[in-house]
Amino acid sequence: MTNNVWGIHTKDDNLFLHNDVIAIGWKNMGDLSKIDASRDAFKEKYESTYPDAKKGSIATGAGMLYRFIHEVEIGDYIVYPSKIDRQINIGRVEGEYTYVDDAEEYAQQRKVKWLKHLPRTAFSQGALYEIGSAMSFFTVKNYADEYMAVLDKNFKKTAISTDNGEDESVATTAEEIVETTKDFILKELSKNLKGYELEVFVADLLTAMGYRTSISAHGGDSGIDITAYKDELPPRILVQVKSQDGDIKETTIQSLKGAMREGDYGLFVTLSNYTKNAQKYLENTPIIRGINGTELVDLILKYYELLSEKYRKMIPLKMVYIPVSKQDME
CATH class of the missing domain: 3.10.590 (ph1033 like fold)
Structure with missing residues (x-):
């Protein structure tokens, strides 16, 4: 052709x-x-x-x-x-x-x-x-x-149609729709939320997930951006948020570890990803959880309806049904 x-x-x-x-x-x-x-x-x-x-x-x-x-x-x-x-x-x-x-x-x-x-x-x-x-x-x-x-x-x-009558392109189409949605969310976050604004958003997301949160003062001490609790009792979760474009280095995560007291847990959130050394450090430090941009988007999709109206307007999504392969339904 x-x-x-x-x-x-x-x-x-x-x-x-x-x-x-x-x-x-x-x-x-x-x-x-x-x-x-x-x-x-x-x-x-x-x-x-x-x-x-x-x-x-x-x-x-x-x-x-x-x-x-x-x-x-x-x-x-x-x-x-x-x-x-x-x-x-x-x-x-x-x-x-x-x-x-x-x-x-x-x-x-x-x-x-x-x-x-x-x-x-x-x-x-x-x-x-x-x-x-x-x-x-x-x-x-x-x-x-x-x-x-x-x-x-x-x-x-x-x-x-294939021999069994199933449209083989359905699975690919569903995956493309999902990936397009994830790309859109990450672009909107990168465009609209920098520095302190991203910290406020992450606190809102943690609230939607059932955590009690308090945000450190703008430009606060020790690099801790958010303090979170699951209920009235410990453990305390110290959260650091980075909106930088480059991958997070091991030394940056170590600074979060240095601010933690015995019994604390750490959470590091970034829109980008982690270097290989940083990933290895996270694997060897189970009390600190690292969330990259892709994982953050997954959480947003899971808890979207519970986010504040401000952020749902910033990331406008509509609930729809999309076709998936029959294998995915089994």
């Missing part, structure tokens, strides 16, 4: 299906053919058109616009999930880029010929997940062959 396969989303299903076009927005960018054919030129135009746009959205938006006009070729294929009828529409690009000045929103257009319209049930869960991209226009890579297979005259809707 030499032609590219592109995925696209829209809020105007009627425009796509009735006018035989694909289109993206950003009408204020004007006629894209008048912009120099370079990604930098598109970024500059995007930034001047939308001066309040965030840096990340500038690169993403400009990149989609550039690909739509300069990378899409006649003969390329389009995979478009329509919401109005929950169908997967497969088409072929048949026209060059055009700017439709009188369009209400979707002014950047290309003509297509729709070749097949199939129910979502004709595709594997992995294929459906790939075209569920948050981007408006994107490349379909992992499941491109599956989408192209439907154009074969001998295609059968059951072709994606």
